[in-house]
Amino acid sequence: MNRNMNQWFEDFSNGSMRALARIISLVENDEPIDDDLRDQLYQRTGQAYRIGITGPPGAGKSTLVNQMTKLYRQQGKTVGIIAVDPTSPFTGGALLGDRVRMDDHTLDSGVFIRSMATRGSLGGLAAKAQEAADMLDAFGKDIVIYETVGVGQSELDIVEAADTTLVVLVPESGDSVQAMKAGLMEIADIFVMNKADREGADRALRELSAMLHLRPAQAWNPPVKKAVAMKNDGVIDILETIGKHRHHLEDGDLLTRKRKQRFVKTVHALVSYRLKQDFWDETARQILEGHIESLDQKKTSPYRAAKQLMANYREGVR
């Protein structure tokens, strides 16, 4: 097994996309990977620029990512994409958007796309998405894009770890109060008003700008960019704006600081996940089962169960 693993890592180092795919799968499926190998890979990271893209469902994020990828490829840059997509049992996995996207780049070895599922996954998604991004970075991708349907906390955690975060809105869902409610306003480095050829786009843009002006001026004030990703309108401008934000970060020690934050977030996510796996052993499961059985007689409560489980864990570790 271990020699086999070493072989995969060697192939990875030699630029094998199959090895890259395989190693990301190991991470995603919680298969044991030697921490030293992980360590070695991590030492090779730090070259890729990481872009996070989020926004409400239907904002056209996949289309935008697709167009951005085409442009980066034209500039000679290689691209890795981590699409965090809630999968549905209806479709059994890959979703329409991904299929479309995949088809566009399927013959291009400079693009690597991986979808990660939120539902039904074994947990630890934030840590896994970061590690997959690290793999893409170590593999030598120039650009790593995280894309999530972002409203939930764990999805926000993922994109927030990027160097530049884009929040994509559309006129219809672009009601600024709603975007604010979804917690998207605070994490944006750049706003994209997509589908800007639709009715209501100007009103939506005005509302968003008005909202943003309520904030005290900062060293970087998130610009709002219009786009029609489907027609490739405005996408070059978005890439240039990402470049400006990158210069802004590199100008001070901001990029280093962002990367430290990403390190801390990854450690937190890893620890949470490992603790949980450690905790829920056979004994813990049996204790919980016992409490569930006594639930009918109203002889327990979640607080009593949690207390006993914590005591048992401390006992067990000892």
Add this chain to the structure above:
Amino acid sequence: MNRNMNQWFEDFSNGSMRALARIISLVENDEPIDDDLRDQLYQRTGQAYRIGITGPPGAGKSTLVNQMTKLYRQQGKTVGIIAVDPTSPFTGGALLGDRVRMDDHTLDSGVFIRSMATRGSLGGLAAKAQEAADMLDAFGKDIVIYETVGVGQSELDIVEAADTTLVVLVPESGDSVQAMKAGLMEIADIFVMNKADREGADRALRELSAMLHLRPAQAWNPPVKKAVAMKNDGVIDILETIGKHRHHLEDGDLLTRKRKQRFVKTVHALVSYRLKQDFWDETARQILEGHIESLDQKKTSPYRAAKQLMANYREGVR
């Protein structure tokens, strides 16, 4: 302190809304509450019917909850609402929707509304939302409504713990593929197509129905209800459909099973939260700090840091 706490619980038992608000605040702010008291309160739960309401930002969830609450009050039922709202530093807390909602019921002692923030909270939101709902149940509310801007995993966890879960869509965001992407299709017991007087409503309804027909027939096939919550159109029908779903659950042992699932979810959430608090003590923070400092020399990785932290934790517990 403890006598004080006992006093609050006595007032709570005597129906003091101030005590209810106070005790929910204790939970939300992680102040120590005696587990025996928590236990006693939990013994009084099981009377309230719990309704979860979720959907994309801008779907009109708050308005719907407001109208439903009015109707339940007309039926003589008391209502408790847990609104899980990502707060924004822009507004410093309460959001427009809540203000509107609050104003409608502020003089009605039969309605209790509590907003809980997702961003910047101390964590453990799912556990806290469940405990707040338990408090409302124990206090004697007939109906408990959880409302969340639902796309993320932790938000879905909250509404999934309800007896009946409503997913609210609107024609604009109602593209079924998008709702599916957001993981909303699997958790719905009832779909509400809100703002059904808008253009595109019929198309959206057809799409949604077509999607739902792809599923194998189940004992309960989630119906799709049209509504214009703002005009109070279709809200009575929604309440009746909730009643039907309730009968469906009560007919078998489904309600009991749902409540067991809720128990398990609450225990899991409590344990995760307590483990995390236990783990991140002063020593753990210092270890992490050390790794951050050696990051510049590329002498660490998140995996190495997590490994050392886990080892230290096991050591420390011992």
